[in-house]
Amino acid sequence: MDDAIDAAGQGIGSSVLRKEDDRHMRGRGRFIPDFKMDGLSEVAFVRSPLAHALIVSIAKPAGAAGWVFIRDDLAGVKPIRSVMRAPGFRASDHHPLAHGKVRFVGEPIAMCVAPSRALAEDLAESVDVHLEELTAVVDAKAVNGGPYVHDEWGAHTFLETSSDNGIEEIAKAAAVTVKREFHMSRQVVNSMEGKAILAYWDDLKSQLVVYTSTQVPHMIRTGIAEHLGLDQGAVRVVAPDVGGGFGYKCVLQAEELCIAWLAMTFRKPFRWTEDRREHLTSGANCREHFYSVTAYADVRGKLLGIDAEITVDAGAYSVWPFTACLEATMAAGHFPGPYAFKGYRSKSWSVATNKPAILPYRGVARTGICFAMELTIDAVARAVGREPWEVRRENLVPEDAMPYVNPTGKVYDSGDYRRSLDIAVKEIDLPAVRRKQAAMADGGHLIGVGFANYIEMTAHGTKLFAAVGLPFVPGAEPATLRFTPDGGLEIRVGVQSHGQGMETSLAQIAHEVLGIDLGKIAVVHGDTELTPFSTGTYASRSITMAGGAVAEGCRILAERMRPIAAHLLQCGADSVVLRAGTFYGPSGNISVPEVARTWYMRPEQLSGELSVCGLEVLGLYRPKVDTGQYSYGTHAAVVSIDRLTGALRILDYVIVEDCGRRVNPLIVAGQTYGGAAQGIGTALLEEMQFDTNGQPLASTLADYLMPGAAEMPNIRLHHIETLSPNTAYGIKGVGEGGAIPPPAAIFNAVNDAFAGTGVEVNTTPLTPRRLYGAIERWELGRRGAGA
Amino acid sequence: MKPAPFEYWRATSIDEAVQGLAASAGTAKIIAGGQSLGPMLNLRLARPSVLIDIAGVTELKRVQDVGGKLFIGAGTTHAAIEDGVLPASAAGLMQAVARRIAYRAVRNRGTIGGSLAHADPAADWILALTALDAAVSVRGPNGKRSVPVQSLMRAPFTTVLAEDELIVGIETDKLSSTAVWSHQKFSRKVGKFADAAAVVVLDDTSGFCRIVLGTPDAPPVVMRSLAEALLSDSKRRLPLDAIYSAVQTAGTAADSFDIQLQTTVLARAIEKLVLQ
Structure with a gap:
């Protein structure tokens, strides 16, 4: 507040250890499979062995009628139908248990x-189960005529989009045209904990209680109530400890409806714990993007325009609430990334295939577009015969152009993209790498260096979501806060922390305002009964949105306490200053906890009007501009390639990132390292392949x-802190950035080697x-050149 | 991912385990460390009627130095070998191989006998023990027999053992003090089964030389002609094209990348041998 001082080193900017780690490091976390309950039944699913087939018959074993359930048994349960409000969108009905077809x-x-x-x-x-196999649709790039995943469509796409601001005119002026194809393969999210659901009926409250490993408890409550035909008040959703989500756990799953239906119908507890095979093969597929990019540039490599054709293999169904088209539409809308150029044409296809539905995975679309754009930039640089980093630098949006509006209307709030690249170039010591590269040119290993810049839209809000046309739109983010009679602070948020450390970072924001010791601040989350409605944790929004709400709630609390403190200090409210957890008056002081204790326990000391204004408040927050705050950064990789085996080693890896004000630098570093690990997995290891039968x-x-x-390489991490002009404390999100550029940086390094x-x-x-x-082609080229 | 129902017997001796196998008429499975069988049970790929647990059979954990031979109990864990439970000589090779099996958590429980019985062609022991020309000691209802490791694996995940036979140990000749060896393993990440691996053992004193290639889809291949050529070359060098054509002849490669990888792994193993 007035002169907020971080006296104890617990506020914004302090690298305090995470409060939640105590239970996790001691194995005392509470995950859904840990729960014990009388009469708890476990559930296993019969799953389709075929990718595309008609269901001819399903025969339950004799005597198993009350133990085995099929779609026809789930009376009144609606199929999941997640519609993007966009022209031409084709909807899919995803029945919780297969209906008619698999x-x-x-x-x-x-x-x-x-x-x-x-x-x-x-x-x-x-x-x-008797199935009649149909030809599977497996290759999103080769769909042509029937059969169709959804017969009633008579088409293969959930959605096709296009935009063009006059690329053909711009292309005429181009000295250089570079055309490339890129493919980011299908992956699996692989959160450490898979999905888990436990549901029971609470007779005391006549309420269906669903424990689920989710990022978005309130959305799941809405989803379950709507699909089961219950009032939302009759459903309580609890997310206890959740072992990672990365986007997988922000959608309503068929299994969630199934387990909830069992509990609602039989008034007993039921649980399903996803195993890794289910996670890999049916639950958590993601990515699978195909790009065809044409770049138009001048002789120096300055981009004039980009023409991007984007195909996303969206799988069989549209997930609720993010739909089958978030990836493709976001890819089309954000393709320009951190670069300033005028001409832009995009086409996108969200193709239905006989594969699991793709889910928004950490980086959502941007890992793919960063890959395509950054490799294109390097290809342009090679086409004009210049160092890729120089061409990249000249194309980056300059700092003095902020806030910058890109060709698709996205507003980049702040940042110095070129400085980020400059730091990376310096830290990687480019001249030294070039010397080493030359020295080893004829050895057994090739050396390459690659750079990738990225932007990470975070905490995008109402306006942007409304424009995208998803089934839901987030509004102002709430936090409810109250003092306990002994002066402790309870913060209740509707976002969910599943590895982000928000039990600590949100408490740090409260400490920043009120100065109370972190040990006295409890963050309550993950229970619709205890927390205010929120669309939840996704899109790197929680620290900005819930953090802003906590700060706002604390300010309101401080203003309610100020006259009480003034009364107790026998002075005017204007002459009281809150500093580091204590109200100071002209001739005395009183601590925040003491003010709380007085209000609750000794109200006779307060005059009438002071005792009716309580210490339980709602803080609501929305950034000044809510189309998103853009974190950004640069990754740089030096790789060594074994010419004889194709083995790749990362010799050096530098990350420069800017997520605005860092609430807890330790957590920011953890987010960045973890994201980079996933990005390196995308680049080098992870691939969910299917055969031609799906x-x-x-x-x-x-x-x-x-x-x-x-x-994992030994990552060298550097920070810039450019405050967002639009958010409380200048905070931006940081959840996804680390996972966005590693494939781009590593592939650029390899292409540099060639x-x-x-x-x-x-x-x-x-x-x-x-x-x-690629090495074989390279060797062939060398021999050709030598001859 | 839970196993289909099975009965569980805990054997306290080799005899008990063998009797159990005989009584089950081929439907039992032996479990020791369970590092391969465990997942296969959970995936219901293995569906034994009875699981006979030999982890508590102490006589299987014996390591003996008998004259010119070394006997290693089948129940010896990879971790024990990594930590130096074997005496010198062949131990140097075996210790190095053990260190690179999967992860320490797997090594803590996984056993050398279990690895051989599981017969994954990409596994490390089947390769290294073939290179040492070791033999497995087998016990069945009709008594003992010895099977060269080289002929143990009939096909991937299939051995020549009868359903009622149990591997009780491994017997290998001790190498002389002048023997050299090398081990090359190419895998996409630490802890993963190898895409290609090779072990070379060369003992000048006894004139023993073996070069063995390990691949994911076929039993290890003893590269006899390469070994002979290596033994007869005073500089202990082999031309790359000889290795390349030996790999082609071995028939272990599905495409040009496989040939390249297997050739490189063999070449590096031989090269490393000379450098020692």
């Missing part, structure tokens, strides 16, 4: 209930490779086999 391997067909999961799986094996080719982590500690030969890599992940293919 559309991907792993689609739930029946659910089986038993006292243990093993028995439920035994039961599932005895369900006889069968997934990985169903365990032995086949689907994730980065481990040994695959520079001058026309060999480029363009498909993730860069497996040794793929990289060796």
